[in-house]
Amino acid sequence: MSTPARRMSAQERRDQLLDVLSTLVLREGYGAVSIDRVSREAQIARTVIYSHFGNLEGFLHALIERTEQRAVGQIRAVIPDIDFEEDPDTVLIEALRSFLTMVRDEPETWRLALFPIEGAPPELRETLVRVRAGLVALLQPVAASGIERRGGPQGLDTELFSRLLIGFGEEGAKLVLSDPERFSPERLADFTATIMGSVRRG
Amino acid sequence: MSTPARRMSAQERRDQLLDVLSTLVLREGYGAVSIDRVSREAQIARTVIYSHFGNLEGFLHALIERTEQRAVGQIRAVIPDIDFEEDPDTVLIEALRSFLTMVRDEPETWRLALFPIEGAPPELRETLVRVRAGLVALLQPVAASGIERRGGPQGLDTELFSRLLIGFGEEGAKLVLSDPERFSPERLADFTATIMGSVRRG
Amino acid sequence: MSTPARRMSAQERRDQLLDVLSTLVLREGYGAVSIDRVSREAQIARTVIYSHFGNLEGFLHALIERTEQRAVGQIRAVIPDIDFEEDPDTVLIEALRSFLTMVRDEPETWRLALFPIEGAPPELRETLVRVRAGLVALLQPVAASGIERRGGPQGLDTELFSRLLIGFGEEGAKLVLSDPERFSPERLADFTATIMGSVRRG
Amino acid sequence: MSTPARRMSAQERRDQLLDVLSTLVLREGYGAVSIDRVSREAQIARTVIYSHFGNLEGFLHALIERTEQRAVGQIRAVIPDIDFEEDPDTVLIEALRSFLTMVRDEPETWRLALFPIEGAPPELRETLVRVRAGLVALLQPVAASGIERRGGPQGLDTELFSRLLIGFGEEGAKLVLSDPERFSPERLADFTATIMGSVRRG
DNA sequence: CATGAATGAGGTTTCATTCAT
DNA sequence: AATGAATGAAACCTCATTCAT
Numbered sequence: 001m002s003t004p005a006r007r008m009s010a011q012e013r014r015d016q017l018l019d020v021l022s023t024l025v026l027r028e029g030y031g032a033v034s035i036d037r038v039s040r041e042a043q044i045a046r047t048v049i050y051s052h053f054g055n056l057e058g059f060l061h062a063l064i065e066r067t068e069q070r071a072v073g074q075i076r077a078v079i080p081d082i083d084f085e086e087d088p089d090t091v092l093i094e095a096l097r098s099f100l101t102m103v104r105d106e107p108e109t110w111r112l113a114l115f116p117i118e119g120a121p122p123e124l125r126e127t128l129v130r131v132r133a134g135l136v137a138l139l140q141p142v143a144a145s146g147i148e149r150r151g152g153p154q155g156l157d158t159e160l161f162s163r164l165l166i167g168f169g170e171e172g173a174k175l176v177l178s179d180p181e182r183f184s185p186e187r188l189a190d191f192t193a194t195i196m197g198s199v200r201r202g
Numbered sequence: 203m204s205t206p207a208r209r210m211s212a213q214e215r216r217d218q219l220l221d222v223l224s225t226l227v228l229r230e231g232y233g234a235v236s237i238d239r240v241s242r243e244a245q246i247a248r249t250v251i252y253s254h255f256g257n258l259e260g261f262l263h264a265l266i267e268r269t270e271q272r273a274v275g276q277i278r279a280v281i282p283d284i285d286f287e288e289d290p291d292t293v294l295i296e297a298l299r300s301f302l303t304m305v306r307d308e309p310e311t312w313r314l315a316l317f318p319i320e321g322a323p324p325e326l327r328e329t330l331v332r333v334r335a336g337l338v339a340l341l342q343p344v345a346a347s348g349i350e351r352r353g354g355p356q357g358l359d360t361e362l363f364s365r366l367l368i369g370f371g372e373e374g375a376k377l378v379l380s381d382p383e384r385f386s387p388e389r390l391a392d393f394t395a396t397i398m399g400s401v402r403r404g
Numbered sequence: 405m406s407t408p409a410r411r412m413s414a415q416e417r418r419d420q421l422l423d424v425l426s427t428l429v430l431r432e433g434y435g436a437v438s439i440d441r442v443s444r445e446a447q448i449a450r451t452v453i454y455s456h457f458g459n460l461e462g463f464l465h466a467l468i469e470r471t472e473q474r475a476v477g478q479i480r481a482v483i484p485d486i487d488f489e490e491d492p493d494t495v496l497i498e499a500l501r502s503f504l505t506m507v508r509d510e511p512e513t514w515r516l517a518l519f520p521i522e523g524a525p526p527e528l529r530e531t532l533v534r535v536r537a538g539l540v541a542l543l544q545p546v547a548a549s550g551i552e553r554r555g556g557p558q559g560l561d562t563e564l565f566s567r568l569l570i571g572f573g574e575e576g577a578k579l580v581l582s583d584p585e586r587f588s589p590e591r592l593a594d595f596t597a598t599i600m601g602s603v604r605r606g
Numbered sequence: 607m608s609t610p611a612r613r614m615s616a617q618e619r620r621d622q623l624l625d626v627l628s629t630l631v632l633r634e635g636y637g638a639v640s641i642d643r644v645s646r647e648a649q650i651a652r653t654v655i656y657s658h659f660g661n662l663e664g665f666l667h668a669l670i671e672r673t674e675q676r677a678v679g680q681i682r683a684v685i686p687d688i689d690f691e692e693d694p695d696t697v698l699i700e701a702l703r704s705f706l707t708m709v710r711d712e713p714e715t716w717r718l719a720l721f722p723i724e725g726a727p728p729e730l731r732e733t734l735v736r737v738r739a740g741l742v743a744l745l746q747p748v749a750a751s752g753i754e755r756r757g758g759p760q761g762l763d764t765e766l767f768s769r770l771l772i773g774f775g776e777e778g779a780k781l782v783l784s785d786p787e788r789f790s791p792e793r794l795a796d797f798t799a800t801i802m803g804s805v806r807r808g
Numbered sequence: 809c810a811t812g813a814a815t816g817a818g819g820t821t822t823c824a825t826t827c828a829t
Numbered sequence: 830a831a832t833g834a835a836t837g838a839a840a841c842c843t844c845a846t847t848c849a850t
Contacts, residue, residue, distance in 0.1 A: 198355035
């Protein structure tokens with residue numbers, strides 16, 4: 001511990017420290033996080049973390065922010081590829097497939113984003129609730145118009161339906177993350193296709 | 203602090219302490235739990251908790267166990283009422299309605315059981331995973347036979363379907379807990395009925 | 405450090421800890437105070453101090469309060485002995501003598517009370533200012549009537565005179581504390597007598 | 607923080623840093639002083655302070671020295687104006703008036719010099735004691751000869767009298783600093799004149 | 809069954825200080 | 830003359846836990 005750690009630029013160091021933090025969170029949950037732990041695992045003096053992030057709260061905040069940005073960034077990158085003129089069932093199935101593929105390919109980000117892992121700090125919970133509410137608001141009109149275009153089910157509660165969709169997406173993502181071999185994006189897309197195929201249209 | 207607390211039988215005291223712990227967990231999450239906090243809120247000496255539960259782990263374990271027993275107990279109490287000879291769609295809808303009513307009527311238990319609130323200890327997560335796996339195993343054959351009896355959708359991935367059902371149940375329970383006014387068991391049952399009604403049967 | 409310290413009652417322990425704190429403050433100033441230091445010098449675990457006084461602020465507060473009470477208590481004990489009907493010069497001289505004797509006999513208390521030793525916490529400074537203001541308000545009418553009764557000096561600014569008296573008392577106390585051999589209460593009383601004796605009366 | 611601070615000559619920079627330090631001490635006491643704080647408030651890298659003053663001790667030492675020099679310098683500048691051949695009472699009153707006017711006109715210096723504000727370092731206390739002892743030694747013969755020339759009070763303890771004078775001067779300075787509106791140099795000079803006027807001369 | 813006094817470990821934070829650039 | 834990255838020490842405080850009574 002006596003010899004100084006390799007010198008890094010601020011940006012490099014911040015990233016490295018967030019990576020260590022991320023790994024620790026995923027492995028042992030937020031409850032296990034401490035500036036102490038991270039500094040030990042990063043083989044660096046505690047004070048370096050303080051100089052970069054102010055305090056524990058700021059450190060976690062930085063991780064949450066980075067994760068949110070990455071997640072949102074990935075979703076943004078995919079949206080332009082969707083052709084909302086197509087058949088609604090196809091749109092739904094393809095969107096789900098894209099999303100799950102993303103999740104499979106960058107599991108760390110999505111594990112952090114989707115599991116409010118043990119001891120998630122209030123801020124993260126709030127972020128998740130906020131994001132979810134935003135998604136519901138976004139999805140509801142799309143879903144309503146989709147249901148209309150495909151013709152039925154008549155009289156469906158579109159708010160609940162939007163929530164169900166998101167819940168299903170999350171559920172699927174969790175399956176993909178927990179056992180990518182057994183639960184591939186393909187399998188989940190096929191399942192969705194089967195379901196949608198049997199829902200009567202007008 | 204000076205005058206001794208009211209004397210209680212062991213069972214009474216255990217229950218009282220678990221109640222205090224439960225309230226604390228629901229209000230501030232597992233991260234806020236400490237023998238100290240609980241003993242202060244229960245206005246009792248720390249050592250009493252040790253004498254009843256051994257240590258912090260044992261204390262949390264006792265809460266988890268009590269919660270699991272209450273949850274499983276409630277579910278067990280309802281199962282005999284279900285007539286599996288009836289139309290599968292009806293069975294599904296009524297089972298969901300019963301479950302959500304239970305959740306609404308005993309929110310503390312189910313909030314503990316369903317939200318692995320901030321900093322849930324590993325043991326709780328494991329319990330949840332275990333219970334969920336048990337439910338999937340239980341549900342899968344029932345679901346398979348139900349799908350067959352109602353006739354379709356043909357070729358449905360019954361494992362995924364079982365998981366989806368459970369996910370939907372949980373999602374619904376969370377809605378009921380978070381905003382019982384807006385999300386009543388009725389509304390969710392109706393929604394399910396609408397969906398099932400539009401899924402073609404053979 | 406391993407074997408537990410001698411068990412004491414809460415009151416005993418509090419007093420002992422305040423004594424250690426007091427000694428440390430007098431020897432090295434408030435800047436040198438730390439829970440750590442005190443616990444080491446008292447050969448006791450840091451946490452004992454926390455359990456008795458809450459935190460560092462509470463610890464210092466307790467010392468300030470104890471000191472104030474002792475000082476005020478001593479002054480209160482002496483006041484009844486003063487006969488305000490006597491010649492004002494005599495009253496003044498005798499009061500000063502009593503006060504300085506008190507200071508000489510309980511130097512620790514008065515050193516703490518009079519010297520806002522290095523790094524006195526804001527609270528102590530405020531206490532001192534408050535006490536001083538109270539004394540001025542108390543003294544001013546007494547001084548005014550005394551000056552009248554003795555006849556002059558005519559037109560004296562009684563507020564400043566009261567402050568001068570208190571300043572002189574403090575100054576004398578500091579001399580007594582710093583070098584009791586050279587600056588005895590007698591010497592200071594005599595000095596005052598000489599001065600007063602040469603101030604013209606009507 | 608990124609763009610380098612304006613370049614300054616060593617002398618300029620030293621003065622600027624001492625000014626920042628001085629302000630900080632006056633505002634929050636010595637306890638609040640840290641290289642960190644000063645460097646932040648001066649918007650400069652910590653290491654600059656090290657290169658100029660060596661370390662924290664040297665930094666404080668420099669402030670104390672500058673303050674002492676300014677204070678002593680001001681006093682020196684006034685002494686030649688005093689005509690010690692005049693009536694001793696007048697000399698005393700005018701010297702006090704000059705001193706208090708100085709204090710009023712350069713409050714920062716004198717506040718630092720007179721109030722060993724919270725957490726004054728030992729060195730400052732020692733400086734104050736040393737200066738005070740010097741003043742007593744200086745004053746005593748002057749006072750003795752003055753008392754003789756004015757004729758009485760006979761048999762006055764000149765050492766105590768010198769100390770009393772200094773104490774009174776300090777007390778007056780503190781009043782002037784704390785509330786210049788209410789306690790003007792004039793008011794204090796008048797008060798002194800009234801007192802001296804009523805002390806019998808031989 | 810319950811209190812009260814004590815310890816030791818682990819974490820947060822602030823700071824003085826050094827060295828490379 | 831100045832910045833930027835790093836260390837190590839010292840302090841605060843909260844807890845789990847043990848033992849005597």
